[in-house]
Amino acid sequence: MTxxxxxxxxxxxxxxxxxDGSFRTLFTSDYHAPxxxxxxxxxxxxxxxxxxVCDPDLFFIIGDLTDSGGLDSVEMLEEYVxxxxxxxxxxxxxxxxxxxxxxxxxxxxxxxxxxQAHPHCLSERGPAEVSGYGTxxxxxxxxxxxxxxxxxxxxxxxxxxxxxxRYGMDFQSPAPLVLPNMPVRFNGSDSVHFNQVAxxxxxxxxxxxxxxxxxxxxxxxxxxxxxxxxVGMNPTDTEMDGIMLESPGPGAVNTGLFAAxxxxxxxxxxxxxxxxxxxxxxxxxxxxxxxxxxxGRNGYGIDEIRGGRLFTYSAxxxxxIPSRHxxxxxxxxxxR
Amino acid sequence: xxxxxxxxxxxxxxxxRSDGGFRILEIHGTxxxxxxxxxxxxxxxxxxxxxxxxxxxxxxxxTAGASNVSELExxxxxxxxxxxxxxxxxxxIFGDMDRRAGLAAEDQLASYKKYPHCHSxxxxxxxxxxxxxxxxxxxxxxxxxxxxxxxxxGCEIGVYEEKYHSPHRARLASPIYTEHYxxxxxxxxxxxxxxxxxxxxxxxxxxxxxxxxxxxxxxxxTIIPMNERLTGMRGSxxxxxxxxxxxxxxxxxxxxxxxxxxxxxxHTRRDKNNFVGSYGGIRLxxxxxxxxxxxxxxxxxxxxxxxxxxx
Numbered sequence: 001m002t003x004x005x006x007x008x009x010x011x012x013x014x015x016x017x018x019x020d021g022s023f024r025t026l027f028t029s030d031y032h033a034p035x036x037x038x039x040x041x042x043x044x045x046x047x048x049x050x051x052x053v054c055d056p057d058l059f060f061i062i063g064d065l066t067d068s069g070g071l072d073s074v075e076m077l078e079e080y081v082x083x084x085x086x087x088x089x090x091x092x093x094x095x096x097x098x099x100x101x102x103x104x105x106x107x108x109x110x111x112x113x114x115x116q117a118h119p120h121c122l123s124e125r126g127p128a129e130v131s132g133y134g135t136x137x138x139x140x141x142x143x144x145x146x147x148x149x150x151x152x153x154x155x156x157x158x159x160x161x162x163x164x165x166r167y168g169m170d171f172q173s174p175a176p177l178v179l180p181n182m183p184v185r186f187n188g189s190d191s192v193h194f195n196q197v198a199x200x201x202x203x204x205x206x207x208x209x210x211x212x213x214x215x216x217x218x219x220x221x222x223x224x225x226x227x228x229x230x231v232g233m234n235p236t237d238t239e240m241d242g243i244m245l246e247s248p249g250p251g252a253v254n255t256g257l258f259a260a261x262x263x264x265x266x267x268x269x270x271x272x273x274x275x276x277x278x279x280x281x282x283x284x285x286x287x288x289x290x291x292x293x294x295x296g297r298n299g300y301g302i303d304e305i306r307g308g309r310l311f312t313y314s315a316x317x318x319x320x321i322p323s324r325h326x327x328x329x330x331x332x333x334x335x336r
Numbered sequence: 337x338x339x340x341x342x343x344x345x346x347x348x349x350x351x352x353r354s355d356g357g358f359r360i361l362e363i364h365g366t367x368x369x370x371x372x373x374x375x376x377x378x379x380x381x382x383x384x385x386x387x388x389x390x391x392x393x394x395x396x397x398x399t400a401g402a403s404n405v406s407e408l409e410x411x412x413x414x415x416x417x418x419x420x421x422x423x424x425x426x427x428x429i430f431g432d433m434d435r436r437a438g439l440a441a442e443d444q445l446a447s448y449k450k451y452p453h454c455h456s457x458x459x460x461x462x463x464x465x466x467x468x469x470x471x472x473x474x475x476x477x478x479x480x481x482x483x484x485x486x487x488x489x490g491c492e493i494g495v496y497e498e499k500y501h502s503p504h505r506a507r508l509a510s511p512i513y514t515e516h517y518x519x520x521x522x523x524x525x526x527x528x529x530x531x532x533x534x535x536x537x538x539x540x541x542x543x544x545x546x547x548x549x550x551x552x553x554x555x556x557x558t559i560i561p562m563n564e565r566l567t568g569m570r571g572s573x574x575x576x577x578x579x580x581x582x583x584x585x586x587x588x589x590x591x592x593x594x595x596x597x598x599x600x601x602x603h604t605r606r607d608k609n610n611f612v613g614s615y616g617g618i619r620l621x622x623x624x625x626x627x628x629x630x631x632x633x634x635x636x637x638x639x640x641x642x643x644x645x646x647x
Binding site (some may be wrong): 168171172173174175177179180181182183184193194195197198201202226229230233234237238253254255256257258259260262263265283284285286 | 497500501502503504505506508509510511512513522523524526527530555556558559562563566567582583584585586587588589591592594614615616617
């Protein structure tokens, strides 16, 4: 095994399938906690409800935990993170996150140490040579914990950064990358950088070489990739399901992550947040593209879809990881 | 083993001129068929005599395809004959038209390689396409002054759908970038560039300047005519850049590696699709099909680490 793969598969503790061979991952996003200790206390109750309903083995937060690059102080961020994850930790459920564009362009907004102070948090920074501060792999191992045959499946967490002009600055572009006329409607978002696509590609190749098979996977990142736009534009051909009340806001530049997943053939799902009015899913070239409906109450959003996306891995159909959207209001009495 | 000793590279490296310069003539889309086979040799000969290149790079659609080897070789003689007669070095990558009359690119390469001044090779077999390779040009010390990256962008997107078992069509009724159905650079080709570019830097302790040529353009090429002023566009376009349906990430790989100075493509046969502009500091060019008497070709002059576009 390469040192790189060994390092990538290292987590603070081992995620394992249940005894019946299943594993439930719940993705939520876009809490948008504003500065000044004003995060909506309902969020915590929503999370509580989703834990009751979904019974997840892993609770994953797909970015925009905060609205404007963190909170007023590290102490206040500690208080916020402790507050929203209190029930998760109490139930000893594993959890993790990637930053979103509102969490700031540097690690200053969401210092990882604040998260890793919690015993069940599995968030990582990822290798130093890879862009951003949240590109890492979470392997899920068989119930007995044996590692010889490889993980049952893998979650590829990727930092999609803040803005595309920042991408330009990071790589010494002599001119802005965000120009007045771009092929997709966008708001200047960034995406994963190419070096992150290469990180996924290389590890995916190494995983297959090591275990003699393709390991199924889910890619999770805050802003969607451009191919998400094709779903709403072609609802029949993509078997679109769910709601799309706003155009997806993918990165201004396509760095090829979709093609990488398609050619590698191991990842069958890309799940994103970022667009609060969408909980659609659709398939393009065999890959499910889905947005998680936004759980937050401090940003814009609607009760009809406020919730999260639940993926249930099972040993019977290991290659596809079926998922459904769960709406909080359906289960929480008195929820606004 | 240096990257230049491996199968990625053409066997005979080229050298800078004694004055340190090097001139590349890019010819695209001669599409030789019965209609132009008699007029092409004279036209190409005149162009070669006026440009006086150190290397001719043929960037696809050399012929309108061929149904058998003897037909192909007759057509190639019309284009390559004048180059060989002048003892000029040349190389090529395939376009979509080259494979539209029955004979596959893989079955055509041997006919190209029969010519003594040909530098084209198939490249690594594990990559998609035929003709993914680097062509180094050495300085007086024998180190690479620059490399030319050539890629095969295939033909139609259906090949890509089948090869990786897509259960859905890649080309949808409502696309983002193009209503056409062209294949393009695949991720495995981009990854090959990415790794080899890093190896080159490790071997020589510096980034090796480069240019990149392939037939069907990247999606980022469409950004140039959409933003003429801010990309400093030269040339013209007719409102439709036929790029690849799927994005293989090549522009962003080049943007992050910072060694390739320009990506030059073609494919579109419309006269007015003839432009160059900069996006993120990378020159993105689209070449029109060759036409006698017009400046429908591109000339690059390399000097002191920089490529200049003369046309």
